[in-house]
Amino acid sequence: MKILRCPMNGPRNIQEFQYLGPVRHAPDPEAASDAEWAAYIFHAENRPGVITEWWRHTASNYVFLAERNIVTNTVVRTFDAWEMEQMR
Amino acid sequence: MPLSLLKYGLRRTYPVTGDIAATPDLKPHYDVGIIGGGGHGLACAHYLSSRHGIGSVAVLEKGYLAGGNTARNTTTIRSNYITPQSIAFYKEGVELYGEMAQELDFNVMFSQRGQLTLAHNDSTMRSFHLRAETGKFAGIRAEVVDAGDVRRLCPGLNMDEGGSLEIVGGLWHADGGTARHDAVAWGYAAQAARRGVEIHQRTEVLAIETAGGKATAVVTNRGRIACGQVLIACGGMNYDMGLKAGIEIPIRCYPLQAMVTQPVKPWLHTLVSSVSLHTYLVQSSRGEVVIGGGSDPYQLYATRSTLDMKEQLAAGAVHLFPFIGNLKILRQWAGITDMTPDYSPIMGASPLSNLWLDCGWGTWGFKATPVAGKRLAECIATGRVPDIIKPFALDRFASFSLVNEMGATAASH
Ligand SMILES: Cc1cc2nc3c(=O)[nH]c(=O)nc-3n(C[C@H](O)[C@H](O)[C@H](O)COP(=O)(O)OP(=O)(O)OC[C@H]3O[C@@H](n4cnc5c(N)ncnc54)[C@H](O)[C@@H]3O)c2cc1C
Numbered sequence: 001m002k003i004l005r006c007p008m009n010g011p012r013n014i015q016e017f018q019y020l021g022p023v024r025h026a027p028d029p030e031a032a033s034d035a036e037w038a039a040y041i042f043h044a045e046n047r048p049g050v051i052t053e054w055w056r057h058t059a060s061n062y063v064f065l066a067e068r069n070i071v072t073n074t075v076v077r078t079f080d081a082w083e084m085e086q087m088r
Numbered sequence: 089m090p091l092s093l094l095k096y097g098l099r100r101t102y103p104v105t106g107d108i109a110a111t112p113d114l115k116p117h118y119d120v121g122i123i124g125g126g127g128h129g130l131a132c133a134h135y136l137s138s139r140h141g142i143g144s145v146a147v148l149e150k151g152y153l154a155g156g157n158t159a160r161n162t163t164t165i166r167s168n169y170i171t172p173q174s175i176a177f178y179k180e181g182v183e184l185y186g187e188m189a190q191e192l193d194f195n196v197m198f199s200q201r202g203q204l205t206l207a208h209n210d211s212t213m214r215s216f217h218l219r220a221e222t223g224k225f226a227g228i229r230a231e232v233v234d235a236g237d238v239r240r241l242c243p244g245l246n247m248d249e250g251g252s253l254e255i256v257g258g259l260w261h262a263d264g265g266t267a268r269h270d271a272v273a274w275g276y277a278a279q280a281a282r283r284g285v286e287i288h289q290r291t292e293v294l295a296i297e298t299a300g301g302k303a304t305a306v307v308t309n310r311g312r313i314a315c316g317q318v319l320i321a322c323g324g325m326n327y328d329m330g331l332k333a334g335i336e337i338p339i340r341c342y343p344l345q346a347m348v349t350q351p352v353k354p355w356l357h358t359l360v361s362s363v364s365l366h367t368y369l370v371q372s373s374r375g376e377v378v379i380g381g382g383s384d385p386y387q388l389y390a391t392r393s394t395l396d397m398k399e400q401l402a403a404g405a406v407h408l409f410p411f412i413g414n415l416k417i418l419r420q421w422a423g424i425t426d427m428t429p430d431y432s433p434i435m436g437a438s439p440l441s442n443l444w445l446d447c448g449w450g451t452w453g454f455k456a457t458p459v460a461g462k463r464l465a466e467c468i469a470t471g472r473v474p475d476i477i478k479p480f481a482l483d484r485f486a487s488f489s490l491v492n493e494m495g496a497t498a499a500s501h
Contacts, residue, residue, distance in 0.1 A: 002394075021340075038486045043336060072390075
């Protein structure tokens with residue numbers, strides 16, 4: 001069983017979580033070209049290494065972020081979305 | 089092929105024939121460098137050397153021959169897709185499987201036993217009607233059958249009458265079948281090698297050098313080689329290889345898991361698949377029940393298996409054929425699948441004028457091994473992309489002209 005640490009509920013079985021995919025940064029809707037829109041929609045982070053991604057704890061409907069190495073499947077850390085806001 | 093098999097059978101001695109030479113030293117230059125020695129790369133090498141007279145070809149394989157997804161796939165071969173573009177393409181693939189043993193003088197054990205996809209509700213039946221009609225129009229054998237036909241085609245199937253997964257009908261695809269995956273790869277390799285193609289095993293591509301809009305050389309752990317043209321056919325590592333050439337291909341990697349049971353006497357003639365159960369089964373010619381295919385729920389470059397996924401596959405298989413509950417699992421494994429946004433491959437031209445893509449084969453590329461090899465060899469030899477693979481170009485994403493096959497691959501093959 002793989003355990004994921006939810007920032008709100010603590011360590012839980014990974015089956016309690018839903019994967020929502022890598023973080024994508026939306027382009028400015030006023031300024032984006034067709035090519036930028038296409039890239040935003042169809043390209044997702046897939047570099048071997050650590051990526052930042054969205055997860056949801058299904059039972060509590062709490063959405064948060066994780067940094068996970070997609071080669072070794074080790075979770076570096078999980079954190080609340082407000083941290084992301086602060087990083088901007 | 090049948091005659092040579094007969095001659096072989098009547099021989100007194102059976103000398104060992106080394107089909108593929110030991111890995112030679114790398115030369116400084118090749119006309120074509122093929123990155124990835126899976127079925128696709130080897131098929132391309134075969135067609136380059138047999139149809140286009142190009143023999144200066146190096147197939148670069150980081151591990152052993154066809155040890156990637158070619159070795160891990162569950163060998164479903166079919167053409168009953170949704171869009172006319174896909175049906176035309178996969179139809180050619182199935183036809184090439186029909187001729188493959190003759191073409192390669194190698195028994196690839198192609199067995200066209202038909203594939204049955206089960207419907208457990210009316211909405212699935214409606215989508216099957218659309219697929220059957222589109223398929224018939226494109227010239228393949230696909231028809232909607234009712235529950236009685238399903239019972240006749242597939243005796244022993246649990247129809248779950250009155251249950252939540254009652255089988256109400258199916259999509260019968262008489263052209264569907266299976267082939268021996270290793271034989272396909274070895275057959276292409278042996279033919280290509282006979283015509284001078286060099287197969288370099290344990291040769292990992294570390295970098296692709298580019299200049300002036302072209303790929304100029306490929307750097308490997310055994311040395312650097314200049315290449316006139318380059319093909320990327322790296323299976324699960326296609327995204328990463330694209331990055332090495334400075335190209336970001338819209339691919340996300342997920343493991344796909346499968347397993348086989350101990351062998352039992354022949355009982356299941358057709359290939360059976362259930363979209364609702366995310367399970368499909370085929371009995372191999374050895375008698376083993378091959379059970380596929382569960383995709384992991386999150387992105388990962390790993391070929392490890394998980395108990396959750398195997399339990400899910402087992403539950404689906406046992407639901408369809410309850411006696412499978414008495415069988416033991418013999419082997420289980422996973423492969424890294426390179427999934428595209430529209431569940432269609434990415435083939436043909438790239439932003440670099442002499443670098444070609446054979447990528448995005450995800451959970452569905454074994455059936456396309458011959459046709460992809462043939463058509464990409466045509467690209468490389470003529471510099472032109474044949475019409476049949478044009479819809480699958482990398483630039484379809486920028487123009488929002490996707491080839492959506494998600495519905496036809498939902499059972500993951
Ligand atoms: C469990 C499972 C079940 C499947 N079932 C089906 C099915 O039923 N029907 C179907 O049609 N398809 C199926 N598929 C998909 C199918 O297996 C693949 O799409 C197909 O085999 C791809 O062939 P390929 O030659 O392109 O890739 P591969 O066979 O993966 O070959 C690519 C090769 O590239 C090599 N490589 C990678 N990186 C490098 C590097 N840096 N340098 C040199 N070499 C490198 C790898 O070692 C590998 O051997 C399944 C896949 C899986 C995992």
